[in-house]
Amino acid sequence: MKLKMAVVGKDVSKSLSPKMHTFILNKLSIECTYDKVSIDIDEFDKKFPKVLKEYDTLNVTIPYKLSCIPYLDNVLDDASTFGAVNTIDARIKSGYNTDGMGFMLMLENNNILVENKNILVLGSGGVGRSVIKKLIDANANVFAYDLNKEGLLNVYKEFNGFTPLDEIENKPYDVIINCTGVGMHKTEGKSPVSEDLIKLCNAAVDLIYEPKVSEFLRLALVNGKTICNGEAMLFYQAYYADCYFLGLKKNAKLAKELFEEYQKLAK
Missing domain, CATH: 3.40.50.10860 (Leucine Dehydrogenase, chain A, domain 1)
Known part of the structure; x- marks a missing residue:
């Protein structure tokens, strides 16, 4: 073959x-x-x-x-x-x-726990949908934000089981997961959220893998957080x-x- x-x-x-x-x-x-x-x-x-x-x-x-x-x-x-x-x-x-299966195995192999944890998901597009559903199924407390509010609400109507956000407030999350494209290509060097918010989390996961350390992950790293890219x-x-x-x-x-x-x- x-x-x-x-x-x-x-x-x-x-x-x-x-x-x-x-x-x-x-x-x-x-x-x-x-x-x-x-x-x-x-x-x-x-x-x-x-x-x-x-x-x-x-x-x-x-x-x-x-x-x-x-x-x-x-x-x-x-x-x-x-x-x-x-x-x-x-x-x-x-x-x-296979995004959801790959995502959950990545978390498992990086010792990032999600059950009963507060998770902020950024983005609800193709991969964001998969991530949100897998986290719901893993009994995480999921909060999701997307600039495309209509798209986010459509995902909520399909899955329920999570909290759609109108805006991102600086509040503690166990894990922040970037499912957007912010940080690569023309937006390389930018973070989808502020450093002030990153300081309040325990772990940062970026599904971007090029660059290996996005600005989002760099800010998390310098603030002593667990990081994981999408490779x-x-x-x-x-x-x-x-x-x-x-x-x-x-x-x-x-x-x-x-x-x-x-x-x-x-x-």
Whole structure:
């Protein structure tokens, strides 16, 4: 088997997905080619159907995790629950979502506890939806904020179980999780929240992985907080996606072992 794969997003020029998926699949004795496909928002409806036909599998990132759904025949498992897709088996036009599984394994392996903890989630888009739902299911006390208030309220209507915020106040949280794009690309060097708020938290999690230490994480680090970037989540969701593509049983222990090996080679 040789898979023709790609990651699709608005700007995937810095994506680590090709490197990660190639590493994982080679370890599973599978050959692949892996491309980066950036599509402007105003061209998505025109270009995505063609991309869907050209590849065996697709990994979908910002901002198309919801936009891709109308082009699929099936939306399954977590993707059905979250209403967002990050993994597509284009051979059968089926969409899945591995963000939530990857996110929870990342927290577990970084000893960041969420049960009965007060968690502030920034962003309620494709990945934010997944994070909010997984935290609710893990019995966390979830508070969420998004500049797109209508989008946030729509997520609340779907999931309930969390507190949507009209504004962010400086109050203590056990963990703050950035699910927005603030801190990368054109906003690199900016933090989605103030240092005053960061000082009140115990841990900061940024799903951004490039740069490895975003301004949000830098501010948390200098204030003595536990920090975690999104590289592990990206790797774990990639591993879980490849399990879908290959019909393999998911193995969290193997995922962790592969990530540790990947990190050594990446240094």
